[in-house]
Amino acid sequence: MSPIVADGLGLLGFGMGTVFVFLILLIFATSIMSTIVNKYFPEAAPVPAKKRSQPSQGADPQLLKVLAAAVKEHKARQK
Amino acid sequence: MSPIVADGLGLLGFGMGTVFVFLILLIFATSIMSTIVNKYFPEAAPVPAKKRSQPSQGADPQLLKVLAAAVKEHKARQK
Amino acid sequence: MSPIVADGLGLLGFGMGTVFVFLILLIFATSIMSTIVNKYFPEAAPVPAKKRSQPSQGADPQLLKVLAAAVKEHKARQK
Amino acid sequence: METLLNFWHDSGIYQLEPGQFAMMIVAFGMLYLAIKKGFEPLLLLPIAVGTLMVNIPGAGLGWSAAEQAIRTGGADVLEQFRTLLGLAANADIATMLDAYHHAETPIYKQAVMLGKTLGFENGMLYTFYSMTIASGVAPLLIFMGVGAMTDFGPLLANPKTLLLGAAAQFGIFGTVIGAVLMTHYGITDFSAMQAAAIGIIGGADGPTSIFIASKLAPELLGAIAVAAYSYMALVPMIQPPIMKLFTTAEERKIKMEQLRTVSKLEKILFPLAVLVLVAFILPSAAPLLGMFCFGNLMKESGVVERLSDTAQNALINVVTIFLGLSVGYKMSSDAFLNWETIAIIVLGLVAFCVGTAAGVLMAKAMNLFLKTPINPLIGSAGVSAVPMAARVSNKVGLEYNPQNFLLMHAMGPNVAGVIGSAVAAGVMLSYFG
Amino acid sequence: METLLNFWHDSGIYQLEPGQFAMMIVAFGMLYLAIKKGFEPLLLLPIAVGTLMVNIPGAGLGWSAAEQAIRTGGADVLEQFRTLLGLAANADIATMLDAYHHAETPIYKQAVMLGKTLGFENGMLYTFYSMTIASGVAPLLIFMGVGAMTDFGPLLANPKTLLLGAAAQFGIFGTVIGAVLMTHYGITDFSAMQAAAIGIIGGADGPTSIFIASKLAPELLGAIAVAAYSYMALVPMIQPPIMKLFTTAEERKIKMEQLRTVSKLEKILFPLAVLVLVAFILPSAAPLLGMFCFGNLMKESGVVERLSDTAQNALINVVTIFLGLSVGYKMSSDAFLNWETIAIIVLGLVAFCVGTAAGVLMAKAMNLFLKTPINPLIGSAGVSAVPMAARVSNKVGLEYNPQNFLLMHAMGPNVAGVIGSAVAAGVMLSYFG
Amino acid sequence: METLLNFWHDSGIYQLEPGQFAMMIVAFGMLYLAIKKGFEPLLLLPIAVGTLMVNIPGAGLGWSAAEQAIRTGGADVLEQFRTLLGLAANADIATMLDAYHHAETPIYKQAVMLGKTLGFENGMLYTFYSMTIASGVAPLLIFMGVGAMTDFGPLLANPKTLLLGAAAQFGIFGTVIGAVLMTHYGITDFSAMQAAAIGIIGGADGPTSIFIASKLAPELLGAIAVAAYSYMALVPMIQPPIMKLFTTAEERKIKMEQLRTVSKLEKILFPLAVLVLVAFILPSAAPLLGMFCFGNLMKESGVVERLSDTAQNALINVVTIFLGLSVGYKMSSDAFLNWETIAIIVLGLVAFCVGTAAGVLMAKAMNLFLKTPINPLIGSAGVSAVPMAARVSNKVGLEYNPQNFLLMHAMGPNVAGVIGSAVAAGVMLSYFG
């Protein structure tokens, strides 16, 4: 077997081996993580994070200003 | 007094001294500048500059409609 | 004639010469290109491309995208 | 009259070499594919323009300061380069250029520095290439942006699809074997590092291909990048026949149940889990996967939206412009117009086919063990090419069962393929490092 | 079998040192604070990921080309480094690394260059650190962006609140004294420059802290940056007790009259006035305050809105991403896990407390001379931490008088604090320059 | 007491030189023009702030590491520089600085490197200048952005207006003759390269002027950039009298028929046609026109909108900020406050006038041959200064015929002028290259 073929087979073995080992470990890690999260932190954690992007009720005047500016810029760009 | 303590005291003296001298001079400079501006250039200068960012007079009903629709859709998408 | 004046005249000659040669060739190239395009590819190519930037009646999707981005950014900044 | 003659000698037509002309045709072909056919235009268009630019005769946009000095310098300049390159005093310019291009790294770097010290300048594309690709920065930043655009939700809902992303990497290593055998039988003359760089095309991941090629085989970077992006664009044509070949109509109709919702916290923890695994198992994959996870964490954490936004837009766009032009630097005629390029194109196609088949077969193999079977059509998405490959899975699935929407299910192996090929890239860096 | 062993030796688990593991825990702690507690996430999240990355065993993301060469180079490479570093021919790698890390600047720079010439490469985080922090560019660009976001209107309406911003800088210099005394009594071993760099934490200004630390004590940069941003996030918890300690309930109820409107021209002239004062009095503050004033002038002039917009968004975001990752480069275990870090954290807390108290007391002192008294609660805003500190003033004020809105009044000392700590930074550069 | 004295010696007032003070006045003048008069504020405002910064006494923002070392280094440092610069052992600092500033390129570059190796640092503005202007990158990126904003539709509808863009370049070369004659008659002492760099002001194209000045006459870059942008802003005042002088009222009333619509494909092919012509005829114009065509192709192809958007916005804005500040680096008093600057300003005005006249006269000459005559008022737009010059044509046209809208017709020569002056720039680089 010429050395380059040996290199190729080595890469194949180590490569696919590592890829599978890595991703199988990741399956385990992910599954364990998900189990723990869903058992001990069920939807509690995400709530405060979500709040940030919730649309505020009512018309926000500052929001309208931003929108107006956006429309202006958009039209300017379209010209 | 060890040299490092001397350095510390030197920094304290020069530091707070310079900070106060600088900011006191800035108070004077600012006050004089404001007095001159308000006496000799009262609101004349800012007007043309302001115009750029002033929202144009008259509510464009179509624009507002577009905006309202946009906001509505945006909020719908966020859900 | 001093060497610098010679340089100046050389630049003038070569410069204006090249500029005119280049732009005249560009006139020919452009004219030929336009003739061919309008004869063999008349408006066939541009249609799908144009659609992207044409302001469609009613709700403009690009506008909505800009608006959505603006709203998102505005909220991010408000935090 | 003499000056007029000089001017004519300076002009492009006089200096044009046939190879440069051919490369211009290649560039126009790429432009046609990018603009008219929509082949990955974000990369192919800048690459094509870079190719045009680097082949402009006499403009020297791709010359380093050293090449500039050797080509245009006076006798004393040439003297210094001959000494540095260890050449005889009567070596001509062609010999010097050859010696410079094939010099060992220390000599090569000293030559570039000597050129700059003597007042010559790096050409524009050489500068861009050094800053973006040679430094490795551009592919990493693109990976960060891609991370900030990736949703691991479908993968987290069904983590066993990670296996499909693993299997599809067989395309990479199978191609390496192919390249190695071609050399073994004397068809080409690839080194092991070149074979590895070619194989990574099968990862269906542009930035990873460029990153690995720049480290292992920069001389092939142009062909590898063009092949990688072209095949990524061709996924909708390459994959369906193979998917059908290896599946029965019955299998293609397998209906998959809806994915569970994934909580925010899981999405935050996932990139961290990947990063920790990288740290413990494959440190050489740390740059690529580290930046990828960083981008994803910025997105999922929800607390740095302005950074995540910038990573997905302004920054990735800027980097893409420079990356594309810089690839053009490697598209000179002598680097591109040879049999290696043909071999790379053939091998790249093989890589895609093998990867697709491996993904599909892996799904079928998994079905032997699983209670709820998975539709093997989503296996092909494991090659990555996000989200094109997942859409292909969905489309082929709909052909056989109009009620079966596979898109979300295919997104799992699809993003798993990104991780998988980054891991494969890490293995290669570790193997040759 | 041998190669399998090699692979295991290359893996992260085999190479993991306890310090690296501990730093990973630190990184996860920062992530928790950033994501869950909202502690300055724009910086702490990238810093945490940078910390994770730099502590990946064997990945070398924080190694310069020289360190890469010394750690992985062959005998001839090591030979060259031993000569450059002036070591005996039998010096081992640990000795060489130690000599390299503690080499004088010229030798250090020549070592990095030698590494690159020999074909080794700087690690990703080392590259980012060199480009953004060591060059000083990133903190300056952030200062420009902050300038473009700052409204000096409240300060211009009531310029005497500049004095509050001056007084709060006592936190900086008081902490320097603290650090110096700790060394004097043998508790720590800080040099004068290190003491100065630690003191600047009291300026409550992240980019200024990083800028000064990179010039005066780069070895402490990680701890200083983390302390500075953490305490800035803790302002709402640190300040109120101190504000209450030094004020009477009566004082906290002092109502302040509405601020006059400030004309556009005043706002345009103010950054220019600051710049001229810097030029005449403290040139060493020119980079920081120059870029700050430039940003503010872009905003207020109203004629370059697209530049001002970019400075506030795309540019500052890009720089923040790189700055955060780059700080991570200084978060290696040997730089962070020692008593100095504990001392820095304690001193940083002292700095914030002293600065807060000094601002409040200054306000009370001013009331002895002023006809219209000011509410001493706005004095605490002088530490900067814009706009958090001003909001704290407002909140505490509302507790005692629900009709008294101090926010706008506190914005004056708040932005004055930014100028004040930049001036203090200039003094330090001038003192040690 | 002694330290207090040191502090006073460090202050700006003590070190202020009259020239620096004068340059500050110049900077304030530019700010007035930019903010109050709206003179090209996107460039003039950053240039003005850069000018202020570089003239801050003792701050050294414009010093290279070498200058920093020579001005502030110890005896051993000076010794090394004296050796490198070939000076006697007793040469004083002024002599050393003079020798350094006028050193040949190799020595100059080695000096900067020596300064860095010894631990000194480049000043902020020197760093910015090196990265953006000396490298040539910034003007090229601005050209790319301008390309992405340019619509060649009007030009394609009426390609013969390219001739107007050609004729207007007479302003460039006529000015070169003017500069050369001034030297011939002993009024100034410009070299041929300096004369060429000054002439390019007549191209009415800021980035081209900066690009050429940085290559041919960096010592004049400050004055040339300021003159170029100032006159571009003055186009509405400079051009109308000249336009009226060379046309009859009858000619000004010539009505032009509406332009045909131009297809998308023509717009896509045009930048490629320009690029191919550049490649074949004038390779030295490849960087400028290549990036320009690249930008335009990104826009017109319609398939890379996100890249085109970034090129027109985030990227060009970032580059503009740095470009402006960097020009400031060349605005030191000894480079700006001399008769050459006056001569440049006078010659720049001449250039604009000659270019305008040449464009108008060319239009009249073309009318001798054309069946459908063109309104000679659009000839003045050939100087470029897009879109200002086209608007001036339109405005003057409306004065004489309120129904005749020339704007679109003038946009043809207007963008032709951009190509024309880039070609002229290429000729100069080729002539002196």
Ligand code: NA
């Ligand atoms: Na892949």
Ligand code: NA
């Ligand atoms: Na402060």
Ligand code: NA
């Ligand atoms: Na022009």
